[in-house]
Amino acid sequence: MRHFLNIGGLSSEEITHILDTAESFTSVDGQTVKKVPLLRGKTIVNLFFEPSTRTRTTFELAAKRLSADVLNINVATSATTKGESLLDTLFNLEAMNTDMFIVRHPESGAADFIAKYVSPHVSIINAGDGRHAHPTQAMLDMFTIRKYYKDFSNLRVAIVGDILHSRVARSQIKALNILGIKEVRVIAPRTLLPANVEQLGVSVFQNCKQGLQDVDVIIMLRLQKERMQGAFIPSEHEYFQLYGLTPERLVLAKPNAIVMHPGPINRGVEISSEVADGPQSVILHQVNFGIAVRMAILSIAISPNDNGVTNET
Amino acid sequence: MKLEILNGHLVDPKNEIDQAADLFIADGKVVAIAKPPDDWQADQTIDASNRLVLPGLVELSASLREPGFEHKATIRSETAAAAAAGITSLACLPTTDPVVDTPAQVELIEQLSHDSGLCRVYVIGALTAGLRGESLSEMAALKAAGCVGVSNVLQPLKSSLVLRRAMEYASSQDLTIFTHPLDHQLAHNGCVHEGLTSSRLGLPGIPAAAETAAVAFQLALIEELNVRTHFCRLSTRRAVNMIARARYDKLPITADTSILHLYLTDQDIQGFDGLCHNLPPYRTREDREGLREGLQAGSLSAICADHQPHEIEAKLAPFQSTEPGSSTLETLLPLVLELVQQDLLTLSKAVRLVTQGPAEILDICAGNLCVGEHADVCIVDPELSWFLNSETMHSRGKNTPLLGDELKGCVTHTILGGKLIFENHLW
Numbered sequence: 001m002r003h004f005l006n007i008g009g010l011s012s013e014e015i016t017h018i019l020d021t022a023e024s025f026t027s028v029d030g031q032t033v034k035k036v037p038l039l040r041g042k043t044i045v046n047l048f049f050e051p052s053t054r055t056r057t058t059f060e061l062a063a064k065r066l067s068a069d070v071l072n073i074n075v076a077t078s079a080t081t082k083g084e085s086l087l088d089t090l091f092n093l094e095a096m097n098t099d100m101f102i103v104r105h106p107e108s109g110a111a112d113f114i115a116k117y118v119s120p121h122v123s124i125i126n127a128g129d130g131r132h133a134h135p136t137q138a139m140l141d142m143f144t145i146r147k148y149y150k151d152f153s154n155l156r157v158a159i160v161g162d163i164l165h166s167r168v169a170r171s172q173i174k175a176l177n178i179l180g181i182k183e184v185r186v187i188a189p190r191t192l193l194p195a196n197v198e199q200l201g202v203s204v205f206q207n208c209k210q211g212l213q214d215v216d217v218i219i220m221l222r223l224q225k226e227r228m229q230g231a232f233i234p235s236e237h238e239y240f241q242l243y244g245l246t247p248e249r250l251v252l253a254k255p256n257a258i259v260m261h262p263g264p265i266n267r268g269v270e271i272s273s274e275v276a277d278g279p280q281s282v283i284l285h286q287v288n289f290g291i292a293v294r295m296a297i298l299s300i301a302i303s304p305n306d307n308g309v310t311n312e313t
Numbered sequence: 314m315k316l317e318i319l320n321g322h323l324v325d326p327k328n329e330i331d332q333a334a335d336l337f338i339a340d341g342k343v344v345a346i347a348k349p350p351d352d353w354q355a356d357q358t359i360d361a362s363n364r365l366v367l368p369g370l371v372e373l374s375a376s377l378r379e380p381g382f383e384h385k386a387t388i389r390s391e392t393a394a395a396a397a398a399g400i401t402s403l404a405c406l407p408t409t410d411p412v413v414d415t416p417a418q419v420e421l422i423e424q425l426s427h428d429s430g431l432c433r434v435y436v437i438g439a440l441t442a443g444l445r446g447e448s449l450s451e452m453a454a455l456k457a458a459g460c461v462g463v464s465n466v467l468q469p470l471k472s473s474l475v476l477r478r479a480m481e482y483a484s485s486q487d488l489t490i491f492t493h494p495l496d497h498q499l500a501h502n503g504c505v506h507e508g509l510t511s512s513r514l515g516l517p518g519i520p521a522a523a524e525t526a527a528v529a530f531q532l533a534l535i536e537e538l539n540v541r542t543h544f545c546r547l548s549t550r551r552a553v554n555m556i557a558r559a560r561y562d563k564l565p566i567t568a569d570t571s572i573l574h575l576y577l578t579d580q581d582i583q584g585f586d587g588l589c590h591n592l593p594p595y596r597t598r599e600d601r602e603g604l605r606e607g608l609q610a611g612s613l614s615a616i617c618a619d620h621q622p623h624e625i626e627a628k629l630a631p632f633q634s635t636e637p638g639s640s641t642l643e644t645l646l647p648l649v650l651e652l653v654q655q656d657l658l659t660l661s662k663a664v665r666l667v668t669q670g671p672a673e674i675l676d677i678c679a680g681n682l683c684v685g686e687h688a689d690v691c692i693v694d695p696e697l698s699w700f701l702n703s704e705t706m707h708s709r710g711k712n713t714p715l716l717g718d719e720l721k722g723c724v725t726h727t728i729l730g731g732k733l734i735f736e737n738h739l740w
Contacts, residue, residue: 107631107632130515130633170513195520
């Protein structure tokens, strides 16, 4: 596997292989010296065209624990220079003998675009492109679910909130379907659902009461504050009334259901503090698992023993 | 100068000719069909055996990029591409820099086109000053300078009232309005058809309603004001149906679609191919069939190339940041002939859609082989296949989603005003 751009195109076995590899790295986390020498001498550039704390730091930690040299570059983009500066920036960094770029970009398709033009020996990891994909987040979410449930084929997962603008939701839906999930539900008002969403392999619900019934996993999505200006929803207050995850709503799900959130969370907007900090919440575990999962993806992508998997759709 | 084109199959929809016939040209005009005039002695003979002899094609919408965008293309480069494509008349859009909202701009384009001498160029002027959508352009002056119509192209108008006044004023000057129906607020920041593909790829979509709402709104005005209007680049089945109904109701309207809309759908964007970025976007298979049926039923009276050449860098970006549009002059005729191959259109009807049809919309004398008229002729070998690539393309813009494809139907000669201006030397 040279690039890791999208979940689509991966087989169930390939996803499982990545999750198993991640499992083997979780032990590194507990060691006094949290390092393995797998990527010693490799140069990895975190190329972020959009602000990020969690994703960037976990990638950085993952790379460092694999003994790679890591460079963080935050590129402020202006609408007029995006296209050209993107390739120019890339070629300049590539000239410094970089082995891998971890790319976050506000435009859908940016990682695919970069992968098309980068030199043959360089790997691209998609750390989120526009609304399109966030495959490493989806992988760590699968890892998290697998920690609590052994068999995906019996699970019902509900994804609640702003599906329309969410690259995380798109990648999760793909991963869950590839792993043979029983049912993926999306719960949101129509303004926050993409067109033809039912054809993406989900059941669609517009209210929580039916949507959360008997689910095993609840994934809450962040609601960005600017959605009020775009006339997607009237107010945070009404959104919380209809879609916020409260202890009263949580009881609709199965008794042992887990609550996930890709972060950062908006307390009192999409999730109440009681739930976010409650016993069913696994939100902070997700962050922690993110390091091992990203170690697995980096090591597989950069490994000289190329197993021939290309993941470019 | 006397020229004869012998042994070809002549197709001239205006004169209902679709048969083997010779064509005789003298002093820039067609002088006889089938039988030579008395005492005929040709200076030049073209053998058109196994070839189609058509009126020179008429293109409704070509961006020639000059003045202002010479890094993309020039009038010289694109009229040369037109000649290679068998196009002998074309209308260019006011979206230059500065925009075509003064007679001086019209005259500049006419002068440069005349100097290149490879295609008759007609100018569509700006509907509003600076295409800003606020105040009217000096339409009478534009018309006096030679403009064949006015358009705001894809620039939004400030209000529906501005459109109403612009329609009335254009009508007073006997100018056709060329409208690109798009509700800009519904389209918002969209860059692809809103549907399964936009949802999968996470690209902001343009709903079909952005087109149909604009068509419905403009039809309401046209019905009340009775103003001659041409609807450019329809992309949805429902818009075609609305046009069909309005034409049945005798509204003074015509409509066209672009050649690539007859072939591509939103599914072609898989993999974020910026070469498929177009406005209006390529829509569903169902819409594509609707457009094809609109041609068959006569609701759409022309097919245009919608030629938009770009420099390479314009498409070297993530999808949404690429500039929309394709370089299409040279694919127009092969793809129109492909519609005949697929039994969707008769040869005569297909030729009409790229000759007489657009000529009538522009109200120009072109796109026919009437005796006594300009001898603008396109000779094409319908069986000859060729590859579309940056070497075979004459346009400076190599931005086409069909790059590398094999096309069937090759222009071998183009004659403008009785003069052979293009001959294909590939064989």
